[in-house]
Amino acid sequence: MGRGIRWMGYAFLVGVGAAGLLGVQRAYARLDSKGVKTYALRDDILIHGNVNLKEIALTFDDGPRPEIAREMLNILGRHRVRSTFFVVGSMVEQHPKLVRRMMNEGHEVANHSFSHPRLHGMDEEAIRVELARCDRAIFDATGARTNLFRPPGMRYDDTVLRAAQSLGYVTVHWNVAAQDFRSQPASEIARKVLEAVKPGSVVLLHGHPDTLAALPTILERLQEKGYRFVTVSQMLGRLERPVYVKTNAYGAIPEATPEKKPVTRVARTTRKATTRSTDAKEPAIAAPPAAVDIPSWN
Numbered sequence: 143m144g145r146g147i148r149w150m151g152y153a154f155l156v157g158v159g160a161a162g163l164l165g166v167q168r169a170y171a172r173l174d175s176k177g178v179k180t181y182a183l184r185d186d187i188l189i190h191g192n193v194n195l196k197e198i199a200l201t202f203d204d205g206p207r208p209e210i211a212r213e214m215l216n217i218l219g220r221h222r223v224r225s226t227f228f229v230v231g232s233m234v235e236q237h238p239k240l241v242r243r244m245m246n247e248g249h250e251v252a253n254h255s256f257s258h259p260r261l262h263g264m265d266e267e268a269i270r271v272e273l274a275r276c277d278r279a280i281f282d283a284t285g286a287r288t289n290l291f292r293p294p295g296m297r298y299d300d301t302v303l304r305a306a307q308s309l310g311y312v313t314v315h316w317n318v319a320a321q322d323f324r325s326q327p328a329s330e331i332a333r334k335v336l337e338a339v340k341p342g343s344v345v346l347l348h349g350h351p352d353t354l355a356a357l358p359t360i361l362e363r364l365q366e367k368g369y370r371f372v373t374v375s376q377m378l379g380r381l382e383r384p385v386y387v388k389t390n391a392y393g394a395i396p397e398a399t400p401e402k403k404p405v406t407r408v409a410r411t412t413r414k415a416t417t418r419s420t421d422a423k424e425p426a427i428a429a430p431p432a433a434v435d436i437p438s439w440n
């Protein structure tokens with residue numbers, strides 16, 4: 143009798159334990175396979191991409207400054223690398239052609255506010271105006287919009303995140319940076335990035351002359367290691383629980399070298415000749431859904 147009660151007690155404890163474990167699993171559904179936080183519905187921030195994929199999102203903040211951005215685009219084009227530019231709306235108004243060129247060359251253009259203020263502590267309406275004015279500037283320059291936002295200086299509070307989310311934005315953080323907003327040897331910038339990069343990294347860089355000098359080394363070393371470069375929207379779509387947002391990156395990446403010319407292949411299923419790039423391992427950007435699709439993570 144007493145033994146039976148004891149067993150019932152054990153069964154009860156096992157049941158509670160199992161429920162507890164299930165609870166833990168539910169909580170960790172917001173984390174990636176290595177238990178690292180990436181994108182959470184509650185705070186709506188991307189910190190890095192899928193750690194199981196050898197891909198990187200390069201992001202450049204604060205531009206466009208013509209004297210830097212033109213050469214930066216040349217270098218990225220030579221290496222056939224897509225990136226994401228978090229632009230400042232007031233700068234976009236001054237250099238609309240440059241922003242168009244970014245998109246035409248396959249890069250993503252995203253919102254970094256209109257006048258680059260520190261947004262934390264500002265009231266929600268003022269924050270929405272900063273975002274909306276930058277959105278307008280991008281739209282006027284390119285005819286396209288973005289769903290990606292990075293607060294200046296990465297300063298944010300709940301009000302900033304709420305304002306961004308209410309306008310349909312995903313807020314994009316980073317997990318690799320080189321403090322390249324200040325002068326330092328190009329080799330230092332390259333070292334900091336190369337030492338910190340891991341699969342799924344979001345790399346923060348700026349339009350600084352030293353960064354420009356470091357960029358070829360960064361791209362070459364990472365390509366040698368087998369990394370692919372994706373836009374932030376592509377990265378979001380390749381999370382273990384994909385988050386699809388509209389992308390404004392649509393241009394073809396310029397051809398870099400003659401040996402990378404497209405080759406013609408016959409697709410067996412359709413028997414039609416299709417032209418594909420030799421870099422076709424990179425998945426094409428899927429047609430964006432009509433609206434931001436933020437799935438429930440529970």
Ligand SMILES: [Zn+2]
Nearest residue numbers: 203204294295
């Ligand atoms: Zn900035």
